[in-house]
Amino acid sequence: MRQGRLSLLTSLLDVLDSNETDNTSHALARYFLERFDDLSALNIYDVMNECYVSRTGVRRFCQSIGLANFTELKARASEWATFRSHYLAFPKAMLGEGRELSRELGSIGANIDRLVVEGVLDQIAIAMHEAQRIVIFTNAMSGMSLRNFQAAMALEHRLVRIVTDVAPSEAILRELGENDIMMVVSLSGSSAQGNLSLIEMPASHKLLISAYPDAGLDNLFDETCYLGTSAEEHGAKHHLYIEFGVPYFFLSLYYRYVFLYDEELGVFE
Numbered sequence: 001m002r003q004g005r006l007s008l009l010t011s012l013l014d015v016l017d018s019n020e021t022d023n024t025s026h027a028l029a030r031y032f033l034e035r036f037d038d039l040s041a042l043n044i045y046d047v048m049n050e051c052y053v054s055r056t057g058v059r060r061f062c063q064s065i066g067l068a069n070f071t072e073l074k075a076r077a078s079e080w081a082t083f084r085s086h087y088l089a090f091p092k093a094m095l096g097e098g099r100e101l102s103r104e105l106g107s108i109g110a111n112i113d114r115l116v117v118e119g120v121l122d123q124i125a126i127a128m129h130e131a132q133r134i135v136i137f138t139n140a141m142s143g144m145s146l147r148n149f150q151a152a153m154a155l156e157h158r159l160v161r162i163v164t165d166v167a168p169s170e171a172i173l174r175e176l177g178e179n180d181i182m183m184v185v186s187l188s189g190s191s192a193q194g195n196l197s198l199i200e201m202p203a204s205h206k207l208l209i210s211a212y213p214d215a216g217l218d219n220l221f222d223e224t225c226y227l228g229t230s231a232e233e234h235g236a237k238h239h240l241y242i243e244f245g246v247p248y249f250f251l252s253l254y255y256r257y258v259f260l261y262d263e264e265l266g267v268f269e
Contacts, residue, residue: 007079007083007140007141008065008076008079009033009036009079009083010140011065012029012032012065013029013033014065015028015029015065016029016033024051024052024053024057024061025061025064027052027053028047028051028057028061031047031050031051032073036079037080038077039080040075040077042074058070083141085234086141086238086239086242087239089234089235089236089238089239090104090239090240092236093236097236104237104240105240105244107228108228108237108240108241108244108245108248109244109248111228112227112245112248113252115225115227115252116252116256121252121253121256122260124183124207124225124253125253125257125260125261127181128153128158128181128257129158129261131181131205132177132179132180133159133161133180133181134153134158134160134161134180134181134183135160135161135162135172135173135180135181135182135202135204136160136163136182136184137163137164137168137182137183137184137195137198137199138162138163138165138184138191139164139185139186139191140164140165142187142246143162143164145242145243145246145250146162146185146246146250147162148247148250148251149247149250149254150162153254153257156257156258156261158257165191165194168195168198170201173202174201176202176204177203178203178204178205180204181204181205181207182199182202182204182205182206182207183209184199184206184221185210186208186209186210186215186217187211187212187231187238187241187242187245187246188210188211188215188231188232188233188238189212189214189216189217189233190215190233192208192210192217192220193217196220199220200220205222205223206220206221206222206223207221207223207225208220208221208223208224208225209225209227209249210224210225210226210227211226211227211228211229211230211231211237211245212229212231212232213226214229214232227241227245227249228245
């Protein structure tokens with residue numbers, strides 16, 4: 001699989017949005033998305049007939065989204081259950097436990113605001129500014145929400161590379177040295193625990209950004225930053241931390257960075 005791609009779901013949606021409706025790639029992406037809950041049972045001959053494409057065309061499409069072939073695409077069928085569990089966790093808690101969305105989001109936001117007041121985000125911004133290279137290692141879901149931060153930092157002349165656990169690039173991580181920084185975003189700790197060999201590989205400064213201290217990962221990192229304490233895997237708030245907590249944290253971090261270093265704002269400390 002090509003390094004650096006996000007999930008199959010994300011890749012298919014990218015193709016769907018970036019091609020005209022009469023394009024073969026659009027037709028294939030639409031076909032797979034409409035049958036995403038049953039990918040493992042798909043037959044290549046049905047795909048060829050429904051989308052008016054050859055076997056070679058299907059293989060080329062798979063390769064264009066970072067997969068070797070149709071068999072590898074079918075092997076990603078488990079994403080359906082994974083993503084549904086993620087997105088439905090909090091709605092189920094609202095129905096079954098009476099959770100209130102505004103209250104939970106307010107709690108997460110207050111935790112991150114406290115990190116700003118305590119100067120934690122300033123320390124991270126300074127470390128990023130002083131680092132030669134910046135890499136963020138995260139899972140596919142959190143990776144989706146980091147693209148805006150990556151773009152904003154590029155306009156500050158700071159290039160941030162995002163490596164996801166879907167297709168982690170060992171080469172990128174191996175290149176990192178003592179003057180670089182790797183930020184690992186693992187809200188529940190599960191993606192970090194599942195990639196310990198990769199996280200231990202770089203000789204860089206390592207910062208864990210999490211929301212579940214009980215994962216027991218502190219000793220693997222030079223620093224830890226907790227957005228909260230209740231983002232256990234498959235828990236109701238895990239989804240909210242990904243959808244709101246991570247974007248709000250990195251938006252706040254970006255603001256602290258520009259307050260410190262952007263000449264147009266004229267604020268230097």
